[in-house]
Structure formats: structure tokens, C-alpha cells
Amino acid sequence: MALVRVISSDGAAFLVSQRLAKRSGKLKTEIETFRKSSDNSEAQPEIRIVTIRAEILRLVLQWLQQHQNDPVLPANQNEQDGRGDAEMGQSQWDRDFLAPMDLGIVMELILAANHLEVKGLLDITCKLVESKITGRTVDEIRTAFKLKSDFKGNEEEQTRLENRWCVEN
Amino acid sequence: MTSTQEVHPLFNPVILGKIFSFLQIQSLKNSRLTCKIWRRAALPYLQKCSKVLLIRGGKADRDQFSFRNFLEFVSSLPPDEIPFQHYYLDHWALNEKREKSLKQFWDICGPSMKILHLSNVIFYEIQTIRNILYYWSPHLESLRLEDCLFYTITNENAFQKVKDELKTEDFDEPNLSYDYYDHVTVEQLKDVKMDETISxxxxxxxxxxxxxxxxxxxxxxxxxxxxxxxxxxxxxxxxxxxxxxxxxxxxxxxxxxxxxxxxxxxxxxxxxxxxxxxxxxxxxxxxxxxxxxxxxxxxTSLNFVVNQSIGLESVANIVRQYSPVLKNLCLHSEEEGQVPLELFNVFKFQRFPNLSKLCVCMNVIGGTFNFVTIMPKLTTLHIWLKEEDFSWDTKSMDEAILRCLALQHSNPDMTEMSFGYTISASKPVALLCSWFRHLRVLMMALTDEIIRVVFRELEHLEEITVFDRYLTDAGITGNPVSLSENSPWSAKSQREFPYIGDLKKLWKFSLTFRRYENITDASIYQGFMDVPELSSLLLTRTKIGDRALRDLSMRSTLITLVTPTVCKGTELEYAD
Known part of the structure; x- marks a missing residue:
């Protein structure tokens, strides 16, 4: 089995099958680039991910392993109507996977899924964030995500007025 | 930790876009009010699902749809920061010569306008028509003209008071402008010579x-x-x-x-x-x-409603001509009572090799489901009385399906079926299931007896929408009688029938339009709780209590639950 070493920003190395790694768009490109530039076709690629720490990389690989037999979704699927397809990809395993995570970890996981181009993981993590916005007031959203209002002067009121003119299609 | 160079996901435009693509209008509005980055990032999604509605004349011009208030507001914005793209203008008089504010409105909003719906609008003079249609909104992508009138003013015989006001060129006082139009003589514009230079x-x-x-x-x-x-x-x-x-x-x-x-x-x-x-x-x-x-x-797409003056021959002629390339065919009758068209009965040897979506009424398909054999790539089938409006018809489809009892058909591509007519027995449903085993989306009236066939036969189902009111706990739970939360029953005991937990891929279940008096907590505890991938449950009025709904929603943060009483999502409209 062909393997690849994936190294996190804090130096932890993960040895995974190339088949599994290639389910990440980013890792697939890196492996192919390595193949083209290497004289030795048997050499084991080594990929450094300088933006993802070990704990998060482990979670991504764990998710990839669980979903290794899923069809690979094209990156732009469903973007035409602006709606994602996370709901269709959820499973009980996904729910159990995400359940213990605090928001900080979820955020890092979103970044990692985006960076490594793992669409399914990006979808379900973004959907989790969506569920924390829906049905909440502005203050509740700010509190949940620790967002600080940076509106100056009448900018907030201006936004409220813009919103006021938008009625549902 | 992740590198400090990396933008926090809550401020990363790609990720924010992904999150906002899941949100509905009110949540998008709230998100825009949290901080500046979210304000900007949520805007395209708000633009997609909303429009600016401006109604003129009478009371409307003084309230929330007021043109004057809107114009005042957009005039205060920087020209390149107009946040609106979609406009619905209702009951307007478009007279650029007399209403200076019109040009002002289009000067401000025209450059960013993408969708324009003009309803019950009166245009005055040719140049105004051409300006508005062709020139003042150069990036328009969609234009709808609905019941508009087109006049030229032949005599301005407005009474003296209005004439005096005319001098000030202020025609945007709501009542004044309409008084003015009451006192002008107009002539309908007709057959205007084509301007050869417009290309x-x-x-x-x-x-x-x-x-x-x-x-x-x-x-x-x-x-x-x-x-x-x-x-x-x-x-x-x-x-x-x-x-x-x-x-x-x-x-x-x-x-x-x-x-x-x-x-x-x-x-x-x-x-x-x-x-x-x-x-x-x-x-x-x-x-x-x-x-x-x-x-x-x-x-590649044909869509029309036939009336009594249309003959089968002319419909068949155009459908036949485009049958090799059509991808979408939508055909309905004006009235269900009229003589059946039975269109597909005339196509004995005609095939629709590329047709993927068919939306028709029973009059069009006639008395048999044989048509499915000439459309091998069909992925979506909607058989409804009307195209878009929900209108329930109690006419039964049983006979038309059962006429094809001997039909050996299989279409693994069919993913979505929706019926606005009833199927009263399980046998026709079983036959449909045998033809379309890979169905993912189903919308129809489901009784307990019929939903059991669905649970047994359609293992790939991901979404179910139930019409009408006959479904009960017995259908959802697979048990013979309605149960309560405290009924003596355990998962180890054998169910008498298939139940909703058998659908391993189901993620969305909706009840619509009616009250469902015989759906209780039992459906939650002995049905929905067992659906492994359920992430969206939309209910009308049922006998399910808040506690059961809360217990279900506690199962996962990923469940969107919308009911008349508990809302973890957006309130659903429902009818009694």
C-alpha cells in the first residue's frame, strides 16, 4: 500500500495511505506534484501542513477515514443556487464526531477542511455553525461567537435600514 | 495553534459564504447586524433571497413600501454601495418628463439592478419605455413586464391647482401626482416604428x-x-x-x-x-x-398550459419535434374537467432520450403510466393539477398505474417523484416502487398502509413530504395501533410492519397543509428517534408534545426542527 507522511505544524507525523490522503484536494495535488518531481517512483511523499496543528489534523484524517468510501463531491457542487448540501451528507457518526467539540475546535476544523479541500467536512462543520445562528437574536449571535460590534457612528442603524427594505422573494 | 497568518474562519469570506448559504432571510439580516465583515459577507445571500418592493399611490406610498422613503434612503448611500439588486415596482406611473424623481431613482439604483419586475405600471411616452427597458439599468439580467400600460399624453388639462404645482416640478406628493393623471388626456401607444439603431x-x-x-x-x-x-x-x-x-x-x-x-x-x-x-x-x-x-x-425546455381551444395534434406536433432534445417538459390543462389530452398515448414509437424532468397533470398522461417507458432518463416526475400552486385533487391515480401491472420497467436514475393526486391502495405504490427503486425524494399523500410499502421498498429515500391528513402513529412507528410514550414496548420486540427507522438515509421529513390529529409522541420516541440521519423535521399541527420535540432536538445540534410550537429554525406556515 502506497503511503504518505503528513506532518502537522507542531511536527507530528501521520502515516496514511495515499488513497485516503487523495480524498483531500490539497493532499492529492501535493502527492501528484511530488510524483512528477521525484526520480524515484517508490519514494514516500512527505507533506508539511504548516497551518494545521496535530490535534486538528488527526480529526480531519479520522473524518476522512470514516468517509473513505463516500463519493467524492465536486468542490462547486450546489453552489449555483447558493445552498450547500451538508444536510445530505450528515450521518449519526458525523453528529457523534462533532458533538464533543467546542466552538474553537470547530472553527479550526473548518479552516483545516477549507485548506485541505475536504468538501464534506467543510459542509457539516459550516452547517453546525449555521444551526448556532438560526433562531438567535443579534446579541445572542455575538455572544455565541464572541463577535464584537465594530460599527461606527450610524453604521449599525444604516444596516438595519438596508435590511428593512429587503422582503422575502 | 493554527498560524497567525490564517484568517479566523468567522472572518474568512469563503467560509462565511458557506455558512451564510445555509441561512434564511431573518438570520441573514441578524448576521449582518453583528459586525462589519459579516455585514458585507452576508449581503450577496440576502440579495439572493430578497427583493425591494415599492408600491406607489394611496396609503402604500406612505408606509413601508414608500417610494419616497426609499429614494430618500438610497440617496444617502454612496453610489457604489447600493445594497439592492432585485426590485418589484407595483402601481407606478413612469413619466420621466413630469416625475423627476424617476430618473433620480434609476440613476442611483439602475447600475446595480439585476432583476426588475414591473407590475401594473403605466409608462408614458416612448422614450421613457426605451430608457427604462434598455438604458437605465444596463446590467439587468431578468425583466418581467406584468400587466403594464403604455400611453402618450395628448393634452394636459389638469385643473388650475395642479397646474400651479406643476411649475414646481414636484410631482411626488402621492396624491398630487395621481390627481394630475386624473386630468390628462392620453392615447394608447401602438405599433411604434422599430428603431433600427437599437442593437x-x-x-x-x-x-x-x-x-x-x-x-x-x-x-x-x-x-x-x-x-x-x-x-x-x-x-x-x-x-x-x-x-x-x-x-x-x-x-x-x-x-x-x-x-x-x-x-x-x-x-x-x-x-x-x-x-x-x-x-x-x-x-x-x-x-x-x-x-x-x-x-x-x-x-430544451417547454412549459405551457393548454386550454380548450388547443387540439391534441398541435401539442403533439411541437412535443414530437423537440422530443430528441427536450430536457424539461411541463404541460398542464386549464381545467381538469376538459377532454383528456392523453398526449403520450399518441407517441407509440416516439422516445424522449434526454428528458429528465416531466411535470404534467392527469389529463395529459391519460389513463396509463406507460409513458415512463419512452423516457429512460427521467429523474424528476411531478404529476400535479397545476404547475406551481398546490391544489389538491382527490382523483385517484390507482387505475392508471395498475393498467401497467405487466410492465417490466426499471429506471435507476429517477430520484424525485411528487403527486398531487391520491393513490388509495398499496398495490399501485408497490408497482411504482418496483420501477423506481432508487428514489430519493417523495412527495405524496401517504396513508399508514402506503407508507409501509414505501419504508419496505425505497431504502434510498432521503426526503419525504406528506400531503393530506391520514398518516398516524401506526404508519410511522410500524405498530398496529397508536401508542403513547408510556406504552409497554421495547426495541427488542418485533414490530409488525416496516417503520421509519428502516430508512437509513432519510434526512428530511415534512408534514404539510393539514392537521395530523393521530400523530403523537409515540412517533417521536418509537419512530423519528431511530432515523439515523434525520436532520430536518418540519411539522404542521400534530399531537406531539413539546417535551418529545425537545428530546428529539437534544439528540443532535444538527437537527433543524420546525413546528407550530417549537421552532429551531424558521416558523413554518401551516393551514388548518
Whole structure:
């Protein structure tokens, strides 16, 4: 089995099958680039991910392993109507996977899924964030995500007025 | 930790876009109010699901849809920061000579305008029509003209008071402007000579819709329109439009196609029924023959409602002509009572090799489901009385399906089926299931008996929408009688029938339109709790208690639960 070493920003190395790694768009490109530039076709690629720490990389690989037999979704699927397809990809395993995570970890996981181009993981993590916005007031959203209002002067009121003119299609 | 160079995901535009794509209008509005980055990032998604509605005249002009208030607001914004793209203008008088604020409105909003719906609007003078249609919103992508009137003013005999006001050129006082229009003599604009210089005025326009409910005609030459908008892909004509108007449009289309290289792109032709009117539909056989005659129209989508003056031959002729390339066919009758068209019965050897979506009423399919064999790539089948409006019909489809009892058919591509008619027995449903085993989306009236067939046969189902009111706990839980939370039952005991937990891929379940008096907590505890991938449950009024709903929603943060009493999502409209 062909393997690849994936190294996190804090130096932890993960040895995974190339088949599994290639389910990440980013890792697939890196492996192919390595193949083209290497004289030795048997050499084991080594990929450094300088933006993802070990704990998060482990979670991504764990998710990839669980979903290794899923069809690979094209990156732009469903973007035409602006709606994602996370709901269709959820499973009980996904729910159990995400359940213990605090928001900080979820955020890092979103970044990692985006960076490594793992669409399914990006979808379900973004959907989790969506569920924390829906049905909440502005203050509740700010509190949940620790967002600080940076509106100056009448900018907030201006936004409220813009919103006021938008009625549902 | 992640590198400090990396933008926090809550401020990363790609990730924010992904999150906002899941949100509905109110949540998008709230998100825009949290901070500046979210304000900007949520805007395109808010624009997609909303419009600016401006109504003029009477009370409307003083309240939330006031043109004057809107103009005052947008005038205060920087010109390149107009946040609106979609406008619905209702009951406007478009008279640029007298109403200076119109030009001001279009100067501000026109450059960013993408969708414009003009409803019950009166245009005054040719130049205003051309300015508004062609020039003042150069990036418009979709234009709908609905029941508009087109006049020229022949005499301004307004009474003295109004005349005095005219001098100030302030015609935007709501009552004043309408008083003014009560005192002018107008003449309908007709058959305006084509302006040969107008070509490619707007190459962004992809969608044009014209719908005329009154006798008045559209005054510009349709050839001019087609030259001005050379890239229209979707042409929609209201069915109440007078027959001679429709003839003019089709003749112009024909002429333009013969005359030049423009208009190569109309792939979708739609004759639609305006829900605001009960006017007689005026589509005629001659129109359908005319469409057949238009040279090489690259149609892949046909959509129309037939009335009593349309014969089977003309419908069959156009459908037959485009059958090799059609991807979408939508065909309904004006009234269900009229003589059945039974269109597909005439196509003994005709095939629709590329058709993926078929939306028809029972009158069109006639008395048999044999048509499924001539459409091997069908992925979506909707059999409804009307195209869009939900209108329930108790007519049964049982017989039409059972006539095909011996049919050996299989279509693994069929993913979505929706029926606005009843199927009263399980046998026809079992037959449908045997043809379309890979169905993912199902919308129909489901009784306990029928839903058990669905649970047993359609293991790939992901979404179910239930119409009507006959479904009960017994159907959802697979148990013979309605149970309560405290009924003596355990997962280890054998169920008598298949139940909702058998659908391993189901993620969305919806009840619609009616009360479901016999759906109780038992459906939650002994049904929905066992659906492994359930992430969206939309209910109308049932006997399910809040506690059971909360218990279900506690199962996972990923469940969107919408009911009349508990809302973890957006409140669902429901009817008693």
C-alpha cells in the first residue's frame, strides 16, 4: 500500500495511505506534484501542513477515514443556487464526531477542511455553525461567537435600514 | 495553534459564504447586524433571497413600501454601495418628463439592478419605455413586464391647482401626482416604428417575461426587443396575453432568427398562467405550429398550459419535434374537467432520450403510466393539477398505474417523484416502487398502509413530504395501533410492519397543509428517534408534545426542527 507522511505544524507525523490522503484536494495535488518531481517512483511523499496543528489534523484524517468510501463531491457542487448540501451528507457518526467539540475546535476544523479541500467536512462543520445562528437574536449571535460590534457612528442603524427594505422573494 | 497568518474562519469570506448559504432571510439580516465583515459577507445571500418592493399611490406610498422613503434612503448611500439588486415596482406611473424623481431613482439604483419586475405600471411616452427597458439599468439580467400600460399624453388639462404645482416640478406628493393623471388626456401607444439603431442595448439580460391581462398592447416592435436583448435564454409569455400579441412575439422571433445571427440562445420557452387572474387563456393551435416553424430554435425546455381551444395534434406536433432534445417538459390543462389530452398515448414509437424532468397533470398522461417507458432518463416526475400552486385533487391515480401491472420497467436514475393526486391502495405504490427503486425524494399523500410499502421498498429515500391528513402513529412507528410514550414496548420486540427507522438515509421529513390529529409522541420516541440521519423535521399541527420535540432536538445540534410550537429554525406556515 502506497503511503504518505503528513506532518502537522507542531511536527507530528501521520502515516496514511495515499488513497485516503487523495480524498483531500490539497493532499492529492501535493502527492501528484511530488510524483512528477521525484526520480524515484517508490519514494514516500512527505507533506508539511504548516497551518494545521496535530490535534486538528488527526480529526480531519479520522473524518476522512470514516468517509473513505463516500463519493467524492465536486468542490462547486450546489453552489449555483447558493445552498450547500451538508444536510445530505450528515450521518449519526458525523453528529457523534462533532458533538464533543467546542466552538474553537470547530472553527479550526473548518479552516483545516477549507485548506485541505475536504468538501464534506467543510459542509457539516459550516452547517453546525449555521444551526448556532438560526433562531438567535443579534446579541445572542455575538455572544455565541464572541463577535464584537465594530460599527461606527450610524453604521449599525444604516444596516438595519438596508435590511428593512429587503422582503422575502 | 493554527498560524497567525490564517484568517479566523468567522472572518474568512469563503467560509462565511458557506455558512451564510445555509441561512434564511431573518438570520441573514441578524448576521449582518453583528459586525462589519459579516455585514458585507452576508449581503450577496440576502440579495439572493430578497427583493425591494415599492408600491406607489394611496396609503402604500406612505408606509413601508414608500417610494419616497426609499429614494430618500438610497440617496444617502454612496453610489457604489447600493445594497439592492432585485426590485418589484407595483402601481407606478413612469413619466420621466413630469416625475423627476424617476430618473433620480434609476440613476442611483439602475447600475446595480439585476432583476426588475414591473407590475401594473403605466409608462408614458416612448422614450421613457426605451430608457427604462434598455438604458437605465444596463446590467439587468431578468425583466418581467406584468400587466403594464403604455400611453402618450395628448393634452394636459389638469385643473388650475395642479397646474400651479406643476411649475414646481414636484410631482411626488402621492396624491398630487395621481390627481394630475386624473386630468390628462392620453392615447394608447401602438405599433411604434422599430428603431433600427437599437442593437445589443443589454447583453446581460437572460430572462424576459411578458404578461398582459388587459386589452392594451405592447407598443414597441418585438423585433426591436429581441435585437436589444440578444442573449435571452428564457422567454416567458403569460397565457392571458391576447392571442394576436402572442402571435406578434412569435412572428418577431421568427423574423429575427431568419434575419440575423442574434437570438441563438432561447432554450426555454414558457407560457405561464398568472395566478392573479382568472382570465381566459388565449394560447392557440396556431401559436404552437408557429413555434414549430421558427428556424432551429434551440429549445430544451417547454412549459405551457393548454386550454380548450388547443387540439391534441398541435401539442403533439411541437412535443414530437423537440422530443430528441427536450430536457424539461411541463404541460398542464386549464381545467381538469376538459377532454383528456392523453398526449403520450399518441407517441407509440416516439422516445424522449434526454428528458429528465416531466411535470404534467392527469389529463395529459391519460389513463396509463406507460409513458415512463419512452423516457429512460427521467429523474424528476411531478404529476400535479397545476404547475406551481398546490391544489389538491382527490382523483385517484390507482387505475392508471395498475393498467401497467405487466410492465417490466426499471429506471435507476429517477430520484424525485411528487403527486398531487391520491393513490388509495398499496398495490399501485408497490408497482411504482418496483420501477423506481432508487428514489430519493417523495412527495405524496401517504396513508399508514402506503407508507409501509414505501419504508419496505425505497431504502434510498432521503426526503419525504406528506400531503393530506391520514398518516398516524401506526404508519410511522410500524405498530398496529397508536401508542403513547408510556406504552409497554421495547426495541427488542418485533414490530409488525416496516417503520421509519428502516430508512437509513432519510434526512428530511415534512408534514404539510393539514392537521395530523393521530400523530403523537409515540412517533417521536418509537419512530423519528431511530432515523439515523434525520436532520430536518418540519411539522404542521400534530399531537406531539413539546417535551418529545425537545428530546428529539437534544439528540443532535444538527437537527433543524420546525413546528407550530417549537421552532429551531424558521416558523413554518401551516393551514388548518
Amino acid at each position: 445589443n442595448a443589454n447583453t446581460s439580460l437572460k430572462e424576459l417575461s411578458y404578461d398582459q391581462l388587459e386589452e392594451e398592447e405592447f407598443p414597441l416592435a418585438w423585433e426591436e426587443i429581441f435585437h436589444a436583448f440578444p442573449n435571452i435564454q428564457r422567454l416567458s409569455i403569460g397565457l392571458s396575453t391576447k392571442a394576436d400579441q402572442t402571435s406578434k412575439i412569435l412572428a418577431a422571433l421568427d423574423s429575427v432568427r431568419q434575419d440575423s445571427h442574434v437570438m441563438g440562445s432561447i432554450s426555454e420557452l414558457r407560457f405561464f398562467k398568472n395566478s392573479k387572474t382568472s382570465c381566459k387563456l388565449d394560447l392557440q393551435d396556431s401559436h404552437l405550429y408557429k413555434i414549430s416553424d421558427i428556424m432551429c430554435l434551440p429549445l
